[in-house]
Amino acid sequence: MARFETEVLHNVKKGKLPIKSKVTPIYQTTAFTFSDLDELEGYYQGQGNYLYSRVGNPNTDELAEAVAGLEAAPAGVTTSSGLSAIMAGVLAIVKNGDHIVAAEDLYGGSFQLLKEELNQFGIEVTFVAFNELEQVEAAIKPNTKLLYTESITNPLLRVQDIEEFVEIAKKHELITLVDNTFATPYHCQPYTKGVDLVVHSATKYIGGHSDVTAGVLVGRADLIEKARAKVVNLGTNVSPIEAWLTTRGLKTLALRMERQSKNARALADALVKNPAVKNVYYPFEQGENGYGAIVTIELGNTVDVNEFFKNLSWVKIAPTLAGVETSVSHPVITSHRALPQEARDALGITFEVVRISVGIEHAEDVIEIFEQAIASALK
Numbered sequence: 227m228a229r230f231e232t233e234v235l236h237n238v239k240k241g242k243l244p245i246k247s248k249v250t251p252i253y254q255t256t257a258f259t260f261s262d263l264d265e266l267e268g269y270y271q272g273q274g275n276y277l278y279s280r281v282g283n284p285n286t287d288e289l290a291e292a293v294a295g296l297e298a299a300p301a302g303v304t305t306s307s308g309l310s311a312i313m314a315g316v317l318a319i320v321k322n323g324d325h326i327v328a329a330e331d332l333y334g335g336s337f338q339l340l341k342e343e344l345n346q347f348g349i350e351v352t353f354v355a356f357n358e359l360e361q362v363e364a365a366i367k368p369n370t371k372l373l374y375t376e377s378i379t380n381p382l383l384r385v386q387d388i389e390e391f392v393e394i395a396k397k398h399e400l401i402t403l404v405d406n407t408f409a410t411p412y413h414c415q416p417y418t419k420g421v422d423l424v425v426h427s428a429t430k431y432i433g434g435h436s437d438v439t440a441g442v443l444v445g446r447a448d449l450i451e452k453a454r455a456k457v458v459n460l461g462t463n464v465s466p467i468e469a470w471l472t473t474r475g476l477k478t479l480a481l482r483m484e485r486q487s488k489n490a491r492a493l494a495d496a497l498v499k500n501p502a503v504k505n506v507y508y509p510f511e512q513g514e515n516g517y518g519a520i521v522t523i524e525l526g527n528t529v530d531v532n533e534f535f536k537n538l539s540w541v542k543i544a545p546t547l548a549g550v551e552t553s554v555s556h557p558v559i560t561s562h563r564a565l566p567q568e569a570r571d572a573l574g575i576t577f578e579v580v581r582i583s584v585g586i587e588h589a590e591d592v593i594e595i596f597e598q599a600i601a602s603a604l605k
């Protein structure tokens with residue numbers, strides 16, 4: 227028995243393995259231990275799995291492998307957020323002096339990352355309309371390395387033609403990165419169509435419960451290894467407990483997406499018939515039972531936008547999406563605030579645009595809430 231100050235540290239009984247827990251335990255540890263220098267050297271020779279949690283951890287690896295599996299990709303790496311996954315992916319491909327062609331309607335935070343931060347590293351970016359692929363081709367320069375778009379865009383839900391996108395990249399020998407956050411692998415698996423890297427803000431549908439911030443990047447094994455080095459060197463790893471929570475959420479992805487997409491489709495079908503709604507953005511043509519769980523609407527000029535938001539009862543105003551509860555956001559004030567006004571206007575992201583993240587409630591209740599909020603906000 228050591229003295230109290232020593233005992234208080236060392237008397238914690240580490241689990242005696244193998245304990246056959248049904249679910250992977252949370253390895254909430256900063257580092258892993260070694261019995262001698264041979265074992266430590268063995269780690270560097272590729273014989274041991276874990277050294278230090280910033281470099282690798284069973285929970286973060288479990289999440290990366292699970293998402294890679296769903297995307298039918300050979301490898302994956304997890305990060306602290308969707309944005310850090312995008313950054314790791316981009317930096318795995320481009321360096322100072324290189325050029326990226328990116329979709330002009332990327333999520334505002336991704337736009338900001340490319341424009342404000344990566345520009346400082348001497349990485350040049352041209353933003354173009356990816357629904358006009360001739361514009362993409364015209365923007366390609368001798369130093370272009372990467373084409374970057376979203377499978378379903380935020381917030382206007384433009385569906386990218388992945389095959390055409392990959393064809394252009396192949397023709398010019400460019401690497402492709404697709405943000406698959408809105409579609410999730412339930413609806414779309416860009417890697418199976420030839421995309422090199424697929425990124426997720428796991429904060430959204432992969433986690434699904436609005437309680438973790440995390441990112442996952444999956445794709446070609448050689449590129450993932452480079453991206454992993456960026457995550458390690460930049461220190462943008464996700465914590466074990468957040469990875470564990472995200473993995474727990476991921477298990478119900480199919481159930482959630484099935485229900486949420488059906489509800490979204492039903493809401494979109496209802497709002498199309500509402501004369502006070504000027505536009506309904508939803509990928510109707512993609513599937514009878516819905517294609518993604520976001521419905522974006524543009525309210526007509528007969529509706530007071532703020533009154534509409536005030537009258538949404540149990541639907542919360544939240545600058546995020548993809549939780550199991552229906553929520554709404556206002557892109558101009560939040561997610562697309564970083565986009566210059568002219569760019570927003572050109573895309574059609576006006577003050578009247580409302581992004582609805584449809585949850586798992588009863589579809590009729592969701593429809594009723596929105597119909598009522600619109601009716602009570604009529605000028």
Ligand SMILES: Cc1ncc(COP(=O)(O)O)c(C=O)c1O
Pocket residue numbers: 307308309310333335336376380405407408426427428429430439440441546561
């Ligand atoms: C399509 C898309 N990509 C990436 C991100 C960034 O993810 P995170 O907030 O986890 O960094 C978001 C966030 O809203 C998003 O909507």
